Amino acid sequence: MEPDVKAPNIKLERRKIFSCCICKLNFPYDSYGPKCHTSTMAFLEDAYMIIDPFTTCSHSICVGGKCASCFRAVCADSKCSLFFSKRFCAECCRKNCDMFPEILLGEIRQMRH
Ligand SMILES: [Zn+2]
Numbered sequence: 001m002e003p004d005v006k007a008p009n010i011k012l013e014r015r016k017i018f019s020c021c022i023c024k025l026n027f028p029y030d031s032y033g034p035k036c037h038t039s040t041m042a043f044l045e046d047a048y049m050i051i052d053p054f055t056t057c058s059h060s061i062c063v064g065g066k067c068a069s070c071f072r073a074v075c076a077d078s079k080c081s082l083f084f085s086k087r088f089c090a091e092c093c094r095k096n097c098d099m100f101p102e103i104l105l106g107e108i109r110q111m112r113h
Pocket residue numbers: 020021022023024025074075076077080
């Protein structure tokens with residue numbers, strides 16, 4: 001009479017994992033694509049994408065990318081990375097905050113350390 005401690009059936013076997021260099025969380029992703037295009041939007045970066053299995057035409061969700069400055073993986077959370085023509089992690093945003101327009105500095109200050 002053992003209690004059922006099995007994890008719920010999550011089908012992650014084909015999913016790969018990247019971990020964000022800022023929040024250290026692991027994120028599953030399906031593909032890391034150069035310049036992914038979806039029906040609704042075009043991503044101008046190489047991004048970690050999740051393919052939404054519930055839509056017929058492959059609709060993908062961007063879960064993160066690589067920092068253009070330090071090349072580490074970073075998630076798409078606004079506290080971890082900022083997209084300003086390229087994606088930058090919170091750390092590089094702080095280090096290089098003089099290259100961002102003033103309007104973004106408030107956002108950068110809210111980001112994780
Ligand atoms: Zn993160």
